[in-house]
Amino acid sequence: MFDTAVIGGGVVGCLIARELSRTRLKVAVLEGAADVAMKGASAANSGIAHAGFDPEPGTLMAALNVEGSARMPALCAELHVPFVRNGSLVLGRAGEEGALQALCERGKINGAEVSLIGRAGLEELRPGISPAFTAALWAPKGGIVCPYQLTIAAMGNAMDNGAELFTDFRVVRVVREGKGFVLEAEDGRTVRCRTAVNAAGIHADEVSALFGAEKIGLTPRKGEYLLLEKGICRPGDPTLFTLPDERGKGVLVSPTADGNLILGPTAQDSADKEDTATTAEGLRKVREKALEMVPDLPLNRVITSFCGVRAVPAGGDFVLGLSKIVPGLVQAAGIQSPGLTSSPAIAAFVRARLGELGLDVAERPDFRPERPSVHDFGSLPEERKNEIIRRDPAFGRMVCRCEHISEGEILAVLRQNPRPTTLDGIKRRTRAGMGRCQGGFCSPLAAELLSRYLGVPLEEITLKGKGSELLAGTTGKGAKAPKGGAR
Ligand SMILES: Cc1cc2nc3c(=O)[nH]c(=O)nc-3n(C[C@H](O)[C@H](O)[C@H](O)COP(=O)(O)OP(=O)(O)OC[C@H]3O[C@@H](n4cnc5c(N)ncnc54)[C@H](O)[C@@H]3O)c2cc1C
Known part of the structure; x- marks a missing residue:
């Protein structure tokens, strides 16, 4: 039984999970897609940490924008995310x-x-x-931040501190069980929780309806x-x-x-x-x-x-706070721009609301706030890079020529939380495929590494989860990944 299940692995859901992992609560994130920050607004936005001059004064949006903007630099420094x-x-x-x-x-x-x-x-x-x-x-x-790197790093850090991530877990049914809930996925898997947070982005109106909670207009x-x-x-x-x-x-x-x-x-x-x-x-x-x-x-x-x-929420402001209809549910819906900027403040706000529901949200002394980034390798001085390559030659084998991403960096993210299982997941963690050729050269190499590391046939490797397989099948006997790795 989880103390809290967060529905939605966008920047809001993942930062809520990270904030809750500062406490002793048992936390789960349920994401409908194959990865966090893959499907929703957190995967595709301007990446601006807005200063806070635009929202209407007196709104939650205005207050949380300014607070989120102030929190963003320290948060990004802890998570090693570019800001x-x-x-x-x-x-x-x-x-x-x-x-x-x-x-x-x-x-x-x-x-x-x-x-x-x-x-x-x-x-x-x-x-x-x-x-x-x-x-x-x-x-x-005003600032700039990478939205999907922030989301992935927040989830990774939450997991390093004990939170659990369930991917391909689109919540389609909610059943009340005592004071808590049973949340059911399309494939029949269930998660039990004492409280839940609705952070389902553009689908938050449907998720609210599954709980029998307030009607949200988006x-x-x-x-x-x-x-x-x-x-x-x-x-x-x-x-x-x-x-x-x-x-x-x-x-x-x-x-x-x-x-x-x-x-x-x-x-x-x-x-x-x-x-x-x-x-x-x-x-x-x-x-x-x-x-x-x-x-x-x-x-x-x-x-x-x-x-x-x-x-875009019908009322203009974020729909954020305890549900007035369903005890145990916290709404984090209608989070349009400046939602990315506000997300660190939204996370703290939700933690406080869960405290009001009777959960122990006190800080635990052993929380580890830092999460290393593979991007740190690219910014190292040449001498230090050479030292690492001498120890691990995979860092000397180039996979993405446009962004200068090595096999070592790809293998490093495969060892990190949350582990990528798709080509898109590799791309958004390492930037392999984000350069001028847009993956024309490196995608087959990255797919091969993924296949080898996950131990699944190349034909099962997908771009973004089930239904986006890269290969239709093999011709003849099919090619096996070379033992020495991709070159
Ligand atoms: C074009 C555009 C530009 C923007 N520019 C900025 C900007 O510059 N600065 C800024 O501060 N903000 C900006 N924003 C706003 C910002 O991107 C959003 O506020 C933020 O990403 C919302 O995050 P979220 O986690 O609420 O939603 P999302 O990122 O949409 O995540 C919701 C997640 O819930 C999952 N989900 C949905 N239904 C279910 C279900 N039933 N079960 C399980 N999982 C489910 C989805 O798969 C998705 O991963 C912009 C947004 C857009 C679209």
Whole structure:
């Protein structure tokens, strides 16, 4: 029997699990997909740690955004996840000074550090901005973070501290048992728990209904992106926004925490929660809006496009707190942007609510907050790298030439919690396949390593879980992985 089962392995669910692993509670995360941060919004978003000037004052969203932004650097340092305090600029044209002023005032009420600057200040902070923009709001505490690395590291650290992860566990039935619950997956597996947290992203409305709890109104809103290769911007370049409107923060131009340049997102309501297809029209809008801000963007250096789906709550604010209908259930629903930024604060908020339900949420003395990252190898001095390669030659065998990821780094993540079982899982943990060739060269090598390490035939290796097998079968006798490893 678990003290708490968290439904949903996105950034919110995994950070809740990590926060609860600071206590003596027995915690489970139930994720419908084959991996955490694979299916929902945490896998596909802008990766901005917002400073907190945008949410409406007095909302939970405003308070948790500012608190989450303050918590983010220390959290990322403990989990060895890339985070850069690059600052954010909201650009204004002539005639938009009033709107910038209003946004600045809103930010100050929320407790965000913000000021207004003119064209000279703008040019100093980010050369290349269109002369049409004459002023800006400057938020130096804005940052950039890798959302899926944060989610994976949070889950890994929670597991290192005793939490359990159940993947391919889509909760389809909830039965009350005494004061607790039995949560049932599609394949009949069950998990028993005293309390539960609904962190199911865009499906949180359905999960709430399974409990017989409050009706939650969520609208799927698509956001399409273009990603450009590394080397175009410096990670310290500020994130550029135009003024927000009622549909969101608009298209941005920003470095990512890993050094790419990201353009997007669009904001298109959709009837289909699973529709993550990019469209010619959406990407045209992204290009157009981005070029309005930075006219000389090298759009010939786009390496991929992708789309995320926001869970837009009917009331506007996060649906967060104890269920008013079902005792023992905590809702963490409608977590749209700035949900990534707010997630460390949401986790602390949920821990406090579970305390109100009578669980012992006191800190345990033996909690280990650190989780090493394989990315640390790439940033080591050459001498240190050579030392490691001498001890373990796998670190000298290159798998991904674009991102310089070695076999040793891939084997290292296979030994870490939560262990990847798919090619996508390897990619999001190591960046193998995220470079210019988008996995054209390294995918077969990574698949082979996965097959060998997991002890399953190559034909069973998938991109993202069941139904996405890479190979249809073998021709003739089929090729076996070479003994010496991939080269
Ligand atoms: C286009 C876009 C841009 C954004 N940009 C930013 C930004 O720059 N900064 C920021 O702070 N925020 C941003 N956000 C918001 C942020 O991404 C989300 O708030 C955050 O990722 C939500 O995390 P989550 O864990 O609640 O949901 P998700 O990441 O969607 O995770 C929910 C998980 O629940 C699982 N699940 C669903 N149903 C079940 C079930 N029945 N049983 C088991 N598991 C289930 C899903 O498979 C999924 O893994 C953006 C969002 C989008 C879409």
